[in-house]
Each structure stands twice: as structure tokens, then as C-alpha cells.
Amino acid sequence: MNLAADDASVSLSLGGTMRIGRSTLAVSDLMVMFEAIARTGSVQGFADALGLSYRAAWARLQAYETALGRPLVHKTRGHGTALTEFGAALAQALAEAAHGLEAGFARETRAVEHRLRRLLTGRTGALTLAVSHDPLLVEVLGEHGGIDVSVMGSRAAVERLLDGQADAAGFHCGALAPEAAGPPFSAVDGGAGLVAHPLFEREQGLLLAPGNPRGIRNLADLTAKGVRYVNRQRGSGTRDWFDRLLAEADLPAAEINGYTVEEFTHQAVAAVIACGAADAGLGVRAAADRLGLDFLSVGWETYYLATSRSLAAPALQDFSAAVRARAARTPGYRTSTPA
Numbered sequence: 001m002n003l004a005a006d007d008a009s010v011s012l013s014l015g016g017t018m019r020i021g022r023s024t025l026a027v028s029d030l031m032v033m034f035e036a037i038a039r040t041g042s043v044q045g046f047a048d049a050l051g052l053s054y055r056a057a058w059a060r061l062q063a064y065e066t067a068l069g070r071p072l073v074h075k076t077r078g079h080g081t082a083l084t085e086f087g088a089a090l091a092q093a094l095a096e097a098a099h100g101l102e103a104g105f106a107r108e109t110r111a112v113e114h115r116l117r118r119l120l121t122g123r124t125g126a127l128t129l130a131v132s133h134d135p136l137l138v139e140v141l142g143e144h145g146g147i148d149v150s151v152m153g154s155r156a157a158v159e160r161l162l163d164g165q166a167d168a169a170g171f172h173c174g175a176l177a178p179e180a181a182g183p184p185f186s187a188v189d190g191g192a193g194l195v196a197h198p199l200f201e202r203e204q205g206l207l208l209a210p211g212n213p214r215g216i217r218n219l220a221d222l223t224a225k226g227v228r229y230v231n232r233q234r235g236s237g238t239r240d241w242f243d244r245l246l247a248e249a250d251l252p253a254a255e256i257n258g259y260t261v262e263e264f265t266h267q268a269v270a271a272v273i274a275c276g277a278a279d280a281g282l283g284v285r286a287a288a289d290r291l292g293l294d295f296l297s298v299g300w301e302t303y304y305l306a307t308s309r310s311l312a313a314p315a316l317q318d319f320s321a322a323v324r325a326r327a328a329r330t331p332g333y334r335t336s337t338p339a
Contacts, residue, residue: 174241
């Protein structure tokens with residue numbers, strides 16, 4: 001069976017239906033059917049899931065197949081009923097779409113709850129931020145109430161926002177813009193109802209022992225005998241940038257002593273170097289300045305604060321303004337134009 005060429009239109013609606021040509025199918029029923037047959041290996045499992053008789057469930061399955069123009073299940077002697085290759089692919093597509101919609105609804109629900117709370121009580125409640133570590137950002141966060149913050153890598157922070165587990169995510173992508181940095185950063189766009197506000201720019205580079213006794217002048221010098229490196233954790237924006245720099249310089253990570261030694265903040269990297277346990281590590285200039293380390297710049301990057309486009313939170317706006325003001329007067333930082 002195949003749909004006629006002029007009858008092959010397919011569309012999804014938020015009402016939970018899928019239209020195939022002239023037929024309209026309930027997405028929730030399709031997903032129940034796919035899950036039940038995959039789990040039980042029988043049409044009877046589908047019937048039980050919807051409270052139908054076997055005959056009614058089989059008739060509904062046949063109606064689905066007629067509408068889709070493809071068989072969804074096949075029977076195998078001794079093994080019951082299983083999804084066809086097409087059925088399994090459609091089940092996966094619907095499950096992934098449902099996950100994406102659930103995450104989007106969760107984000108928008110958080111934004112609406114903040115608005116309703118402010119309208120009804122005059123208060124918005126605490127905002128939840130997932131942020132990549134930055135010394136200036138953490139300093140300003142300590143001065144502002146009404147914000148619950150968790151510090152983690154840039155990737156994890158953005159994933160929390162995308163999954164609807166945070167109101168905002170602070171992240172950076174090195175010298176790349178979010179759309180060029182790949183997933184999950186490229187998912188922060190207007191099409192997903194999200195916006196990335198440039199919060200500030202900061203200078204990153206190699207943090208070096210005072211006086212730079214190893215004479216490190218470039219990345220290649222990190223491979224010299226006796227040089228000890230301390231890295232950031234996987235998933236952090238700084239680690240991603242360092243890996244890209246190594247790739248651009250054609251330097252294998254295995255040649256860097258200490259590449260697998262990881263710390264979770266810029267301050268921790270600086271402290272390891274300051275105490276003499278390492279000679280170099282990538283981090284922000286501010287961390288080097290605070291502990292009297294030498295600094296070899298590799299460039300400037302933008303630090304973003306991403307939120308749902310519909311989020312209206314005065315506390316977050318006040319916090320962002322305070323961060324930009326602090327960045328304007330702090331060495332190693334400079335202001336960015338808000339989006």
C-alpha cells in the first residue's frame with residue numbers, strides 16, 4: 001500500500017493529532033500502541049493498554065496501517081507480533097518529537113509560572129540558573145538574592161535549560177558563536193523559543209607559574225619535557241576551546257603531560273599552578289591576576305546568558321545589569337551589547 005502522490009501530505013498539530021492525507025490519527029494512541037506491542041509482543045497488549053477487545057484493537061491497527069500506507073507490525077510464528085522496520089522508525093520519531101515538545105513546554109511553563117506568581121502575589125520566586133564557572137559571575141551572584149545557582153560545564157548548563165530544568169543557562173563557546181559550536185549550543189535559537197543574551201566578554205589564555213620558569217610561549221611548548229598541564233573537565237566550554245586549539249595546531253592531546261588531570265573551575269586551575277603542582281592551564285585572566293600568575297592570552301570570548309524568550313524576570317534583569325557593570329571596570333573583561 002502507498003499513498004497517492006497528491007494525498008501524501010503529513011502534518012503535526014499541538015492538539016495531539018497527525019494528519020496523513022485525508023486521515024487524522026491520535027498521536028497518543030499511536031504511541032500507546034507502539035509501546036505496548038514493543039513491550040508485550042502482541043496485539044493483545046495494545047488492546048489491554050487502551051481497554052479494547054482484541055478485535056477492536058486489531059481493527060484500529062489495520063486502520064492505522066491503511067492511513068499510513070505501510071504495515072506497522074508483522075507476526076512471526078513462535079515470537080508473537082513485532083513492529084516492522086517502518087513501524088519502529090515511526091515510533092522512534094514520535095518518541096523523540098514528544099521529548100522535544102515536553103522540554104519546550106517545561107521551559108514555557110516555568111516562564112508562565114514566574115509571570116503568574118508576580119501577577120498574583122507581587123513576587124516571582126527564586127530563579128534557577130545553571131551556569132559555567134566564571135569568577136566575576138560567581139562574585140556578583142553572591143550579592144544578589146532570589147537566584148538559585150548551580151555551577152557546571154557549559155554543555156550541562158545548556159542541556160538543563162533545553163530540558164526545562166533551569167530558567168537560564170550561562171555558557172560560552174570559545175571563539176565560536178553558539179550556532180557554529182554545534183549541539184547543544186546551536187539549539188539555543190529563536191526557533192526553539194530561546195534567546196542567548198551576550199553578558200560580557202572575557203580574555204582566556206594559558207595561566208602560567210609566576211615568572212614562567214618553563215619559558216612557555218605557545219601551545220607547542222606544553223609538550224616539552226617536564227612541563228605539567230592541568231585541564232578543565234570534559235563538557236566545560238574552556239575544555240572544548242582547548243581541544244579545538246590543539247586540533248588547529250595539530251597537537252595530539254596524548255603528548256601533553258597532565259591532559260587528563262581535571263579541575264572544575266578557573267580558580268581551581270589557578271590554585272593548582274600557584275601551589276607548584278602544575279606549570280600551565282587554560283583559564284581566564286582574572287584567575288591569573290588573583291593569584292599572581294603569568295598569563296599568555298589565546299583570545300577573547302563571549303559569555304552568554306540564555307533564557308526562554310518569554311521569561312520576564314526583573315531579578316534576572318537586575319543581575320545581568322550588575323554583571324555588565326562589573327565587567328566594564330574589571331581587567332580581563334569587557335562589556336557586550338545585549339541582544
